[in-house]
Amino acid sequence: MTTSRSFTQPPLPGRFANTGELLAAAARAHGDRDAYVEQDGTRISFAQWYRHARGLAAHLRARGVAQGDVVALMLPSTIDYAVCYAAAALVGAVTTGINPRLGPRETHSILAQAAPALVIRDSDAGLPEVDPSIAVLTRAELATCYSSNDDNFVAAEMDSHDPVTIIFTSGTTGMPKGAWFDAANLAASAAASGVMSAPYDRRLSSTPFSHAGYMAKLWDQLIWGSTVVISPVPWSAAKMREILIGERITMAGGVPTQWAKLLDLPNLERNSFPDLRLGVVATAPAAPELIERTAQLIGVPLVVRYAMTESPTVCGTDIGDPPEVAFRTVGKPQSGMHVRVTDDDGTPLPVGRVGRVRVRGGCVMRGYWNNPAMTRDVFDDDGYFISGDLGSFTAEGNLTLAGRSGDMYIRGGFNVHPVEVENVLAEHPAVNAVAVVGHPMPVIGEIGVAFVVANDDGPPPTLAELRAWAKERLGDYKAPDHMVVIDAIPLTAMSKIDRTKLRELAVAHPPAAR
Known part of the structure; x- marks a missing residue:
C-alpha cells in the first residue's frame, strides 16, 4: 500500500552528489539565516555552520581522519554536534552519535561495533570512558578547530551511495545495532517529508541529535533551509510558550502531555502563536479531544x-485527517x-488482521554496519x-500499530498486543499516561x-474501573488484571x-495469585 504527497518547492531543489556539495550550496543559498538556536539563545547561521565545519574538517584531516573512517560523537544536542556532523561529512567520514544518557555497557557496545577512528566527546559530562587506543578530541578544543586555516581544504569526492551516518537502535531488544545510511537515503528522507517541511521552517526540536529524527534528516534541513531550535x-x-513566540516557531514536536500542558496555560487564543503552522505528536497517541482542542484553541x-531507526520515514497522518x-x-x-502487513511467512494479510510490518523505500537503511549476516536476515x-x-x-489504508512482536503476551491462549490496550486505557478521564x-x-x-499515571486533578482509577472501561471497548481477555x-x-x-x-516493577509489585 502506498500514497503520494505533494509539497511546496524547496529553496534548494535539484540533485546533489553528496553532503559536502549540499552544505556548500546551503551556505550560499541560506546565508545569514539561522541554522541552529540553543536554549540560551546562542545561534549560528548556515554560512557560519559551513565555515566552522570547514575549519574542523581541515583539523580532522590533519589528524589523519580519512574518507570512510568513522567519527563518533559523544556530545549533547548542540551547535557543536551539528558542526561536527557537517565536518565529518566534508572529510568523507561516517558519523555516528552516542546518546550521552546511555550507560557504559551500551556505549562500549556501540564503540566496538563502529570502531571509530576518532571520538569527539564532552569531557565534563561524566560520560563512560573511551578505550585509550581510540583517538579523542574534546569539546573544549572545538572552538580553536573551527578557526583552523581551511583556505586549501577540498571536500572529499563522494557519490550518493557512500555511507554518511550510522544510527544505533535504542537497544530495547538487546544491544544496540547500527543502521547505516548513504546520501541517497538522506535525499529520499527529504523528498518524503510532506507536510513536515516548508521553506524556511523554524522547528522546535526535542529529538536527541544522536536519534534518527536528526541524523537522517540532515538533507531535509539543508534543502528546506530550516532552523532547528533546540x-x-x-x-x-x-x-515552550516563550520559545514558540520569541523564536517564531512554525513547526513543533512534543508528546501529548506537553501539548496538553501548553493548552492549560492562561490567556491562550487563536493568535497566541501566529507563526505556528503545525504540531507533531510523538511517542504516544494523542486523544481526539486533545487534537480538537489544539485546533480550536490555538488554531494548530x-x-x-x-518511523523507526532502520527507516526514519514510514507513515504519517495528514492535516485534514479526522482526530x-x-x-x-x-x-x-x-x-x-x-508498507506491507504480513504473517510470519511473508504472506500479506487482509484489512484488520494484525501481522508483521514490512517496509520498503528510499528511506530504509542499507543494512547493519559490519554485519552482513544480520542484514540478510532482516x-x-x-x-x-x-x-x-x-x-x-x-479499510481506508491507514496503518494501526499493535506493538512490538516481543511485547505481545498470551493470556489464556489469546494474543494481547499492549499498544491496543494502552490506546483504549489512555482515553479514560482519570488516566494521564x-x-x-x-x-x-x-x-x-x-x-x-x-x-497508570493519574491525572493531576483527581484520584487514579480503580482496577475495576479500568477493567470495565476496557471491556466496553475490547475483548474481555484484553482488560488488565492488575494495576x-x-x-x-x-x-x-x-x-x-x-x-x-x-517488567521489573511488575515483579516488585506482584498481583495476587489467581
Missing part, C-alpha cells in the same frame, strides 16, 4: 508520524514508501525490511499489568517506553 531541558509549558493542527485517525492510527505510507526476497512492529491496515506489559502467572500463562500507580512512565534513552523496567 528545546530547553528541563521542559516547561511556560518556556496536530499530526502523527511513524480519530490521528489517535487510532499512524496514517498512510509517505511518498516513496511502501530483508525479505522482495527487498522489504522486516520490522519488529506489529500492525494492521484499516499508561503502559501495559505481560506478567507470567500460573495456569493462565500471562496477565496484563497496567502502569500499579506510578508517578511517571519510565522511558529509555531514546524516549521510548522502557518495558524492561516495567
